[in-house]
Amino acid sequence: MSEELNTPLPPPLDDPTVAHPLECPPLRWGLIGCGRVSHDFAQALKHIPTASVVACAAREMDRAQEFATKHGIAKAYGNYDEMLQDPAIDVVYVGNLHAFRRSIGEKCLLANKHVLLEKPFACKLDDAEYLCGLAKERNLFLMEGMWTRFFPAVEQARRLVLGGSDGTKGVLGEVSMVQSDFNFNASDSDPYPTSFFYNRKLGGGASLLVGPYPIAAALLFFPGNGPDLVKVTGLVDPQTGVDLQAAVAMSFPATSDIQPALDESNTEENTPKLPGAGVATLTYGFLGESEEKTTVVGSKGRLTIETPGHCPTKLSILRKSFRRVVIFTRTVLAFAMKRRRLHVALHLGKQKLRNVP
Ligand SMILES: NC(=O)C1=CN([C@@H]2O[C@H](COP(=O)(O)OP(=O)(O)OC[C@H]3O[C@@H](n4cnc5c(N)ncnc54)[C@H](OP(=O)(O)O)[C@@H]3O)[C@@H](O)[C@H]2O)C=CC1
Numbered sequence: 238m239s240e241e242l243n244t245p246l247p248p249p250l251d252d253p254t255v256a257h258p259l260e261c262p263p264l265r266w267g268l269i270g271c272g273r274v275s276h277d278f279a280q281a282l283k284h285i286p287t288a289s290v291v292a293c294a295a296r297e298m299d300r301a302q303e304f305a306t307k308h309g310i311a312k313a314y315g316n317y318d319e320m321l322q323d324p325a326i327d328v329v330y331v332g333n334l335h336a337f338r339r340s341i342g343e344k345c346l347l348a349n350k351h352v353l354l355e356k357p358f359a360c361k362l363d364d365a366e367y368l369c370g371l372a373k374e375r376n377l378f379l380m381e382g383m384w385t386r387f388f389p390a391v392e393q394a395r396r397l398v399l400g401g402s403d404g405t406k407g408v409l410g411e412v413s414m415v416q417s418d419f420n421f422n423a424s425d426s427d428p429y430p431t432s433f434f435y436n437r438k439l440g441g442g443a444s445l446l447v448g449p450y451p452i453a454a455a456l457l458f459f460p461g462n463g464p465d466l467v468k469v470t471g472l473v474d475p476q477t478g479v480d481l482q483a484a485v486a487m488s489f490p491a492t493s494d495i496q497p498a499l500d501e502s503n504t505e506e507n508t509p510k511l512p513g514a515g516v517a518t519l520t521y522g523f524l525g526e527s528e529e530k531t532t533v534v535g536s537k538g539r540l541t542i543e544t545p546g547h548c549p550t551k552l553s554i555l556r557k558s559f560r561r562v563v564i565f566t567r568t569v570l571a572f573a574m575k576r577r578r579l580h581v582a583l584h585l586g587k588q589k590l591r592n593v594p
């Protein structure tokens with residue numbers, strides 16, 4: 238993975254060095270694809286007074302017009318290419334299907350538009366590298382629309398785990414593991430086998446549709462240069478040829494060979510581990526609903542981005558000292574309960590406890 242993907246920590250939300258969106262110059266958006274996610278995006282832009290959607294394009298004029306009417310958009314195009322010639326557009330949001338990322342991304346950049354490409358950014362590494370190179374060459378902004386990383390809960394989780402840009406340390410100590418899952422029964426919303434979810438030619442399959450979320454979760458909390466080993470196993474649908482689910486194991490190499498000093502306030506932190514090294518275990522799929530959480534494990538505790546992990550609003554943190562109290566109480570209670578049942582059994586003249594072989 239390239240150095241450029243080594244993202245810096247998000248600044249605090251009130252960082253005075255970052256321009257507030259309301260003080261930025263207005264941006265004029267054009268939307269490609271008038272489907273579900275573009276609808277959500279158009280709704281969201283209504284909350285930003287300095288953003289306006291000036292045009293939308295669909296493969297058919299009727300659908301573009303219907304979308305434009307619904308969202309109060311001035312211009313509708315029944316053809317993507319035509320919209321890209323519109324000089325009134327600064328930036329294009331691409332919300333159509335995966336298979337067209339490279340060709341549409343390229344067209345947008347060649348038309349001198351900044352681009353926000355929905356996830357997944359591309360179907361192949363080569364496509365991603367090509368688009369990044371083109372954007373750089375033309376000095377245009379290009380980004381994957383991976384919205385999860387911008388949720389306040391996720392930004393806050395990153396600051397808590399990785400520390401702040403002001404040098405404050407993370408609250409979990411040394412991160413050694415990320416666990417993340419996103420599985421749901423896709424045929425509830427997208428009928429099998431007709432939906433693009435199950436169409437290989439259109440870029441269907443769980444790896445491209447839901448895989449980006451747990452993979453992004455691992456990269457958010459191991460912000461080095463990416464994993465040095467990835468192992469994947471999963472199920473492929475013999476009828477359609479798309480992948481239906483997968484389990485992924487990643488290992489991340491150390492980002493420094495300097496052993497951190499043991500923290501004296503935490504005498505149990507006695508297993509040496511180089512910074513940045515660790516593993517991720519991830520699952521994603523179309524076959525049934527999993528918990529949809531991300532848990533980051535560190536030497537001093539763990540943090541969970543609670544369900545729904547791809548658009549979260551809640552975090553929980555369990556620090557080592559607190560966890561010990563909880564475990565101790567439960568252990569004592571278990572002993573007490575066992576003792577009470579044993580006394581009752583003896584009083585009743587029984588030789589063994591009920592339910593205990
Ligand atoms: N960030 C997020 O939370 C989410 C992201 N996504 C991503 O957004 C993208 C679109 O998903 P979603 O909105 O659910 O999809 P839709 O099923 O709503 O389709 C989106 C658009 O794709 C085009 N399209 C549909 N079928 C075909 C076809 N057979 N051939 C060519 N183009 C077709 C249509 O464009 P047109 O209108 O021009 O006809 C349609 O409007 C995907 O990349 C998905 O991964 C999806 C959901 C959430």
Ligand SMILES: O=C1OC[C@@H](O)[C@H](O)[C@H]1O
Nearest residue numbers: 356421423426446447547
């Ligand atoms: O990106 C996505 O996240 C939410 C899911 O419901 C959707 O199908 C998928 O494309």
